[in-house]
Amino acid sequence: MLLPITAYGHPILKKVAEEIDKDYPGLDQLIADMFETMYASDGIGLAAPQINRSIRLFIVDGTPYADKVPETADFKKIFINPYILSEKGSDVTLDEGCLSIPNIREDVTRKDEIIIEYFDENWELKEETYTGFPARVIQHEYDHLEGVLFVERISSLRKTLLRRKLHDISRGEVDVDYRMIFPTLKKSKLVKQ
Numbered sequence: 001m002l003l004p005i006t007a008y009g010h011p012i013l014k015k016v017a018e019e020i021d022k023d024y025p026g027l028d029q030l031i032a033d034m035f036e037t038m039y040a041s042d043g044i045g046l047a048a049p050q051i052n053r054s055i056r057l058f059i060v061d062g063t064p065y066a067d068k069v070p071e072t073a074d075f076k077k078i079f080i081n082p083y084i085l086s087e088k089g090s091d092v093t094l095d096e097g098c099l100s101i102p103n104i105r106e107d108v109t110r111k112d113e114i115i116i117e118y119f120d121e122n123w124e125l126k127e128e129t130y131t132g133f134p135a136r137v138i139q140h141e142y143d144h145l146e147g148v149l150f151v152e153r154i155s156s157l158r159k160t161l162l163r164r165k166l167h168d169i170s171r172g173e174v175d176v177d178y179r180m181i182f183p184t185l186k187k188s189k190l191v192k193q
Contacts, residue, residue: 001036002037002179003033003034003037003051004178005037005041005179006049006051006100006181007100007102007169007172007174007182007183008100008151008166008169008170009166009182009183009184010052010100010181013049013144013149015147017048017054017056017147018055018056022123024055031057031121033051034048034059035061037051038099044060044061044072045059045138047141047142048144048145049144049145050099052181056080056145057079057081058079058082058142058145059079060076060079060137060138060141061077062133063075071132072133072134075134077120078120079118079119079142080120080123081118082116082145083116084116084139085114085115085116086114086115087113087139088113088114089112090111090112092110092111092112092136094136095108096108098140100149101149101169102169102175102176103174103176104151104165104169106154106162108140110135110136111135111139112131112132112135113129113130114129114138114139115129116130116142169182170182
């Protein structure tokens with residue numbers, strides 16, 4: 001089932017997400033719905049706060065981009081209760097976008113290596129190291145669990161220049177082809193016909 005994406009300005013995007021346990025109701029279906037929603041929205045990652053759930057869960061799938069970014073060929077994962085243990089290496093600046101902040105892309109600087117601990121979909125505890133583009137994707141999605149959006153990682157000047165666009169997104173004045181939940185509207189809506 002396709003789920004609506006929470007838009008910039010929605011309070012859930014600013015909360016630190018809660019851990020879940022094995023008995024979280026409907027977890028397998030939620031994960032399946034998140035993948036379906038991510039694919040339909042042309043995303044490479046999706047965090048639970050983006051579908052209006054304040055839980056420590058995100059998914060990634062870089063395999064559709066393997067032609068352009070070979071390091072994503074086997075990069076399809078589910079991260080439950082993840083915690084980044086370290087970020088190290090060089091600072092790398094690349095442009096990022098976000099399904100919750102449509103039609104805006106900005107340069108964001110992140111470390112190019114991380115170590116993350118998480119449970120997979122079988123509730124096996126993992127500790128893994130990621131570098132390059134996969135590390136960036138994980139950091140972006142992980143930020144959602146910490147209540148941080150990528151526009152908070154850009155310069156004050158750039159944020160000031162984006163203020164009007166961000167305000168418009170929060171009011172539902174944005175052109176996208178997926179359903180969104182806007183903080184100032186009572187219902188989710190598909191804003192593109």
